[in-house]
Amino acid sequence: MELQEAKEKIVEDFSMFDEWLDKYEYLIGLGKELEAYPEEERTEEHLIKGCQSRVWLCSEKRDGRLFFRADSDAIITKGIISLLVGVYSGRTPEEIAGDDFAFLDEIGLKENLSPTRAGGLASMIETLRRTAEDAK
């Protein structure tokens, strides 16, 4: 699936929910589906700063593409990072670094998080971007 297509699918999924609680159910589901995080990567270095809950993100480059793995001790946050990993894992660094991440606004994730949590989401995006820049 192309990046654009993956983002559109998420926007479409979210458009089915009228209630915020349903969006959370969906994110909790995504969080539970997330592949187990490698214990050896659960380090200070991979901890994303600026989140109220703890979030780890590590990456690996294979055949010119970046693959991400992530974890969080809070399940909704884990769902959010799972959503990001689902959309951006397996893309080229150029694709990720050049993306505007605007679909997150479209699904209302940013404005409906409290400032501390929006800060957390911003930190996650920033980490993805920086990782992609470094991997170019």
Add this chain to the structure above:
Amino acid sequence: MFPALGEKVYGKPLVYLDNAATTQRPLSVVEKWRRMALERNANIHRAVHFLSSEATAEYEAARDAVRDFIGAADRSEIVFTSGATASINLVAFSFGERFVGEGDEIIVTEAEHHSNIVPWQMLCERKKAHLRVARVSDDGHLDLDQLSSLLSPKTRIVAVAHVSNVLGIVNPVKEIVALCHSRSVPVLVDGAQGIVHCKVDVQDIDCDFYAFSGHKIYAATGTGVLYAKRKWLDEMPPYMGGGEMIETVNFSGTTYARPPHKFEAGTQNISAVPTFIPALETARLMGEDSAVGKYILDALTSDSRITLYGVPRGTTDKVPVFSFSVKGVHHEDLALILDKMGIAVRSGQMCAEPLMDRFGVTGMLRASFAPYNTLEEAKYFIESLNRAIEMLL
């Protein structure tokens, strides 16, 4: 009476349970605030014109209202500040300048808000003094024997919360003061939570200092009180220099005004301070419904998934501030889901990181009730909490 409580969030009636952070305001407070800003705006204590006299009268009437509310012996013992944090910083600085030296000791407790830890750490750093920490037990009560053992000839002051903002446990401040005074050690009581839920009589407690914020007891933000026994205010040097706090100013030397003005340098929060008058009147009129606290306490302690921090031993040693964790569930997830159900609660460290470490958690969920919260809201909270836990487990 409290317009904010009638608001809807995400289409659901707001259930506001973050009162330990700040309370909602009654119309009478907003009206006083508006009137001071629009119709009585003039600088106080100086000019002879009409507006200034009226504003001064309101500001000083607020001092009388506070004196009366906490039972202080004299109105000169009430110093207005910007909040409890500013009050404690004032004491840590001014008392520290005069009475704390190298090698001296200051005692705080493990259950303090950062505002009653950091100013003392800063003082210790300035003066090369040492901070000693009194412990709390597993059920959240202060260990008085251990506190007693910390008192030494080097102890200069003990700073303790009347009620912990996390545990909701009422410390036996009168007993603590008697103990410390028997060793000639003064006591500062952080009353940020205590002023809301306990009947405070500073002469009965006999504390040397009592600090609290206005915004946690219905008054305007940016208002606070430092009660201090007059003898300390006479002996302590001023915290800030400027207008209002002086008697005469010369380049060869300046003499200071008498308390409380000695500690109120510069233009004060003149529009907001008078809101103490309607705010304290509201506080006096509103009795706390003990059924609300009892209902929540029973619900939380009877649920095996929940660990409550701060468990009462008697019937009068806990205010309706409930911090807890749920096994297998992150506090932040719970707070997010409850928010979408219309319930405002707090999650995280609650400005008490040492206490989080004490209980070995990264954070807690806190529901803090005010006298305006109803039993119906308490029931909706417990019902919603159960729903949220089920979503997350």
